[in-house]
Amino acid sequence: MLRWSPSREVVMAAVGEWTGVEARALRQASRRSVRDFAADLGVAVRTITNWERLGAGTRPRPDTQAILDTALGRLDAAGVLRFEALLSRSRGPAVAAVRGGPRVWEYETWTEDIERAVTAASHQDFTAASDFLERWRTRWPPQDLDDRGLYLFARTTALAGDLLRDRGVLLGPRSAARSYADARSLFEQLGIPRRVAQLDLSLAVVTEMSGDLRGAAARYAELSRDNRLSDRDRLRAQLWVGTALDKQGLHDTAMPLMASAINGFEAVNEQEDWGTAHQKLALAHRGAGNLGEAARLIGVAESAGGSTSPMQQVRLATARGHVLLSDRATVQEGLAVLDKAAATAATYGMSHQLRSIDGIRKNVELGGRAAKFR
Structure with missing residues (x-):
């Protein structure tokens, strides 16, 4: 996870002019009682209670606005996140994002959703993983994001490519290859060479899965010597x-x-x-x-x-079935193993694995027919 502390200028851009709504959010974010907050600002307790009672209908004096600015600037990063969240709930959905992009607390929620998507994808819950990612991919255009937002957008796009790859959607405008290429371009823009190389590796996987075995082998060989990678x-x-x-x-x-x-x-x-x-x-x-x-x-x-993920279980069962089918004495056992693997693959929408299993079965059928004519 990236560590990021908001500047005072970014926080102030989200506040604008202080009203009772912002003042209450600041007090709660700083975890102070009304009395302590009043003492810290140098105003009467009644002043604080009036601000909070009147909400958006009150405007502190200009000199008090400056004091509130200073108090906000003293919050640590966790306090700022609390302030942003409280302010968003108080104002409702009409709160404008900083410079058209995400608010501070939204960065944290986005990061958490990426982690949730990774967990869901590891269990082949493609629908849930996709939902976690798409809510962010469609929220802001990349040009409205700062570097942290672009990093999260690139990670989201790369993970979307993983989901499409595991579903067997390899080529075309809405495919794993397209998502990987878009993510690669963003990481290149951000100057993160390791991520760029990882996307090169993912694109080579798509090349192999698409049937270009020579091209994939050559690209893998290059990347096996690439010091950008771990x-x-x-x-x-x-x-x-x-x-x-x-x-x-x-x-x-x-x-x-x-x-x-x-x-x-x-x-x-x-x-x-x-x-x-x-x-x-x-x-x-x-x-x-x-x-x-x-x-x-x-x-x-x-x-x-x-890993005990369904994907790995299917891959391992497919390999075992393939080996068993190569011996006439264990063909029926091999077919039973493949049937079970195919059922799991179908349950989780693993289209590429299903095609692989179907190809193995067809080769066995062709081999059996050829044997009858010998």
Whole structure:
């Protein structure tokens, strides 16, 4: 989360002229009694009670306005957030945003909604996650936001891309690729190279999922050496080079890259990625015909723990089903595993996973038909 303290000028822009409404909000935000607040301002207790009783119908004298300005300027960041929230509730929805953009307290609510969206997305509750994000993406145009607002807008847009990717909406004007490109442009404008590189990685994933395996492998290879990324992200890029090569049938080339990524994830203590890498390596061994080793690696991936999200459950079950279907003795067991994975994917709207499962089934059916004619 970004740490940000509002300046006195920004706070004053939200206040305008002091009335009894603003004075009451300031007293409550500073957590003072009427008597203490009056003593701090150097006015009579009756003056404070009159302000609060008359509300917007009273205007403190010009010299008292200046005293209130000073008292507001002494609030800490938490006090300012309380003041903004109290003022917004007192005035209602007609309160104007600072310079057309968010008020101070809205930044905090926006940040909290991003965190809620991340949690919802981790459980594949795409509807809730999207609701948390879209309420902010449509509220202000980017040109009305300061740097903090642009950062939150970019994070929101990138997360919206993740939701679209997991739903299988990859290309087009309202797609994962478009959201990632828009977020990347904003982070580039803000001068945050690590976020830019992370969006480059996300765009490479879309390239792979869209079927351009050679292009994705080349981009992953570049990013695996990109110092803008963290160690973990570079290792993920290396793993995904192997994944893209494996999908092209280059199993023997892919396996050493995946094994190296596994060692790297162990070194940086990334348990979930370590398990996922074993799953990917299992599929490479399946492609190479090493079914015993593939089954062993799937077992390692299943025992690794880590994420219990529906998405990861579906991916792991799909990999196990794929391995089981490669052995005639376990075809029926493999189909049952895929049926269960497909049911979970359908429940959570995982369109891309459903297409993957359907493709595996079709390949099995084609293989069975070919065997009948041999």
